[in-house]
Amino acid sequence: MTENTPNSFRNQPDERGHFGQFGGRYVAETLMPLILDLEKEYRRAQADPAFQEEFDDLLEHYVGRPSPLYFAPRLTEELGGAQIWFKRDELNHTGAHKINNCIGQILLAIRMGKTRIIAETGAGQHGVATATVCARFGLPCVVYMGAEDVRRQSPNVFRMKLLGAEVRPVTAGRGTLKDAMNEALRDWVANVHDTFYIIGTAAGPHPYPELVRDFQSVIGKEARAQLLDRTGRLPDLAVAAIGGGSNAIGLFHPFLDDPSVKLLGVEAAGKGLHGEEHAASLAGGFPGVLHGNKTYLLQDEDGQITEGHSISAGLDYPGIGPEHAWLKETGRVEYTSATDTEALQAFQLLCRTEGIIPALEPSHAIAAIAQRAAAMPKDAIILANLCGRGDKDIFTVAEALGVEM
Amino acid sequence: MTRLATTFSAPHPALVCFITAGDGDTAANLDALVEGGADVIELGMPFTDPMADGPAIQAANIRSLGAGTTTAEVLRHAAEFRQRHPQVPLVLMGYANPMIRRGPDWFADHCAAAGVDGVICVDLAPEEDPDLGPALRDKGIALIRLSTPTTSDARLPDVLDGSGGFLYYVSVAGITGLQSAAIADIEANVSRIKRHTALPVAVGFGVREPEQAAEIARVADGVVVGSALVRLVEQHGTHAPRHLRDLTARLAKAVHSARKANP
Numbered sequence: 001m002t003e004n005t006p007n008s009f010r011n012q013p014d015e016r017g018h019f020g021q022f023g024g025r026y027v028a029e030t031l032m033p034l035i036l037d038l039e040k041e042y043r044r045a046q047a048d049p050a051f052q053e054e055f056d057d058l059l060e061h062y063v064g065r066p067s068p069l070y071f072a073p074r075l076t077e078e079l080g081g082a083q084i085w086f087k088r089d090e091l092n093h094t095g096a097h098k099i100n101n102c103i104g105q106i107l108l109a110i111r112m113g114k115t116r117i118i119a120e121t122g123a124g125q126h127g128v129a130t131a132t133v134c135a136r137f138g139l140p141c142v143v144y145m146g147a148e149d150v151r152r153q154s155p156n157v158f159r160m161k162l163l164g165a166e167v168r169p170v171t172a173g174r175g176t177l178k179d180a181m182n183e184a185l186r187d188w189v190a191n192v193h194d195t196f197y198i199i200g201t202a203a204g205p206h207p208y209p210e211l212v213r214d215f216q217s218v219i220g221k222e223a224r225a226q227l228l229d230r231t232g233r234l235p236d237l238a239v240a241a242i243g244g245g246s247n248a249i250g251l252f253h254p255f256l257d258d259p260s261v262k263l264l265g266v267e268a269a270g271k272g273l274h275g276e277e278h279a280a281s282l283a284g285g286f287p288g289v290l291h292g293n294k295t296y297l298l299q300d301e302d303g304q305i306t307e308g309h310s311i312s313a314g315l316d317y318p319g320i321g322p323e324h325a326w327l328k329e330t331g332r333v334e335y336t337s338a339t340d341t342e343a344l345q346a347f348q349l350l351c352r353t354e355g356i357i358p359a360l361e362p363s364h365a366i367a368a369i370a371q372r373a374a375a376m377p378k379d380a381i382i383l384a385n386l387c388g389r390g391d392k393d394i395f396t397v398a399e400a401l402g403v404e405m
Numbered sequence: 406m407t408r409l410a411t412t413f414s415a416p417h418p419a420l421v422c423f424i425t426a427g428d429g430d431t432a433a434n435l436d437a438l439v440e441g442g443a444d445v446i447e448l449g450m451p452f453t454d455p456m457a458d459g460p461a462i463q464a465a466n467i468r469s470l471g472a473g474t475t476t477a478e479v480l481r482h483a484a485e486f487r488q489r490h491p492q493v494p495l496v497l498m499g500y501a502n503p504m505i506r507r508g509p510d511w512f513a514d515h516c517a518a519a520g521v522d523g524v525i526c527v528d529l530a531p532e533e534d535p536d537l538g539p540a541l542r543d544k545g546i547a548l549i550r551l552s553t554p555t556t557s558d559a560r561l562p563d564v565l566d567g568s569g570g571f572l573y574y575v576s577v578a579g580i581t582g583l584q585s586a587a588i589a590d591i592e593a594n595v596s597r598i599k600r601h602t603a604l605p606v607a608v609g610f611g612v613r614e615p616e617q618a619a620e621i622a623r624v625a626d627g628v629v630v631g632s633a634l635v636r637l638v639e640q641h642g643t644h645a646p647r648h649l650r651d652l653t654a655r656l657a658k659a660v661h662s663a664r665k666a667n668p
Contacts, residue, residue: 303506
């Protein structure tokens with residue numbers, strides 16, 4: 001660390017919603033007043049013990065928190081190095097970490113008197129989580145989903161419909177998460193009077209990156225306490241996969257001021273970083289402005305956004321949450337990547353050694369662990385967030401492995 | 406006096422016409438707008454993710470980028486327009502990322518060299534002005550901000566601070582080219598804005614027909630038409646100039662003959 005190291009890594013963003021040079025509020029004027037209202041309401045909610053109580057109560061009794069912290073003995077043995085512990089957020093209601101954030105945001109929407117919910121989704125996990133909380137609170141829900149993702153993630157599309165949501169396929173662009181977010185923003189700008197946009201990742205205009213992080217930080221807070229309770233110590237390394245970065249920031253944030261804990265974010269390298277078929281915004285992108293915030297983006301020399309690629313529909317977004325961009329620049333978090341092939345191998349490794357079918361997203365984190373664990377001493381501890389379960393991915397995996405179902 | 410100030414000091418309201426750069430024969434399309442009677446040209450910079458635009462302008466962006474349009478070509482269209490039409494104000498309209506990709510000073514320098522009079526950056530809120538505003542103002546280029554039905558009286562001063570050229574009143578909360586606002590709402594909002602600023606106010610979003618343009622011109626300093634023109638480029642391709650000229654002429658006649666609200 002340089003002498004410019006801040007006193008704390010946990011006091012971002014500033015009052016204008018900036019994480020260093022990143023973040024901010026880059027939206028059409030129609031949305032600005034609503035974004036400012038949302039910030040005010042979020043500040044009131046933060047100061048209101050009743051809000052926190054209701055959030056905690058729903059997380060405990062509806063989502064099933066705290067999620068377990070699990071020591072993975074056979075994976076540890078197979079890799080032959082550090083002990084590997086998983087934060088089991090795939091055991092949450094709806095099967096991923098996304099619901100933590102949706103509970104928080106729908107409570108905010110209700111406080112603001114909004115009566116209609118919209119969301120974007122890539123893999124469909126955020127769409128399912130949003131449809132779930134909308135059913136729970138009786139609000140109509142429209143989910144925008146890229147047409148290609150509708151195809152890749154058909155089980156989640158059906159889940160959303162069962163939960164009463166309307167799924168609108170988006171054919172613009174390549175029909176993936178970025179295009180779904182554009183369409184959700186277009187809906188929002190036309191319906192600001194009654195509509196709340198539940199953004200699924202720690203990105204978008206301020207205060208979204210902050211509030212999504214805060215709602216997801218339950219992951220890291222629980223894991224930190226559970227690990228201390230079970231082992232009496234903090235992890236040496238905490239690892240999470242990154243698309244937009246919400247599960248990673250949720251895991252990392254409570255550890256940012258623990259200097260002994262190394263933090264590793266794993267982007268999707270798709271078919272490899274050498275070409276254009278990847279979704280690693282930090283490794284292969286440049287700072288720019290998209291979807292309301294300044295952050296690292298996959299883009300060409302004219303600032304046109306290029307399409308991300310990953311076998312995982314939840315990771316193929318060409319940007320990343322602005323706090324990650326800042327954490328990369330400060331050096332507090334290390335970022336690496338895993339390819340489609342490495343993620344597929346890691347997916348199978350976890351199935352085989354631990355009897356857990358992970359989603360393709362955390363399979364990227366497991367791939368990074370597989371590369372690092374052996375070089376670490378046996379008393380070292382790696383903590384990884386298992387942010388989603390793989391039921392939704394079995395068709396994609398079968399296709400990639402050449403298996404006909 | 407700047408070209409924009411001269412235009413808005415004319416005894417009649419201004420017709421502001423938008424097309425997307427690199428969509429069709431841009432030079433011929435721009436000339437057709439001027440021949441039809443457009444007072445201000447808005448030249449759209451194509452972007453992969455035009456989040457505030459409706460289907461017509463989205464499609465124009467895709468056609469333009471599909472044809473390989475670069476930022477350098479957009480600036481070249483502007484510079485050549487300035488050569489052909491020394492007096493007609495030209496404004497670039499687009500999204501922040503292509504404008505700041507090489508740094509705000511690069512963009513401001515090149516706009517100035519091309520003879521661009523103003524820039525409308527859809528997703529640059531006044532809160533993020535440092536990313537582009539100072540560089541443009543240093544070069545004498547107006548940063549034209551947008552005000553909307555959701556912009557309150559309390560917020561208007563922030564929107565107006567640093568604004569130049571004219572204020573673009575977005576008459577509907579929505580994306581370009583779809584719904585139209587009621588004239589009473591437009592009139593009330595324009596007079597509300599005018600209590601806060603001496604800048605001319607141009608009204609856009611959802612303006613298609615000459616009658617509608619005339620109604621708005623009675624209560625505003627300018628009328629912006631975009632999607633209706635862009636649709637003609639989509640329908641007629643290389644034959645678009647004749648159609649653009651015809652629609653622009655009908656719009657210009659309607660706008661120019663309407664009474665100006667604040668002479």
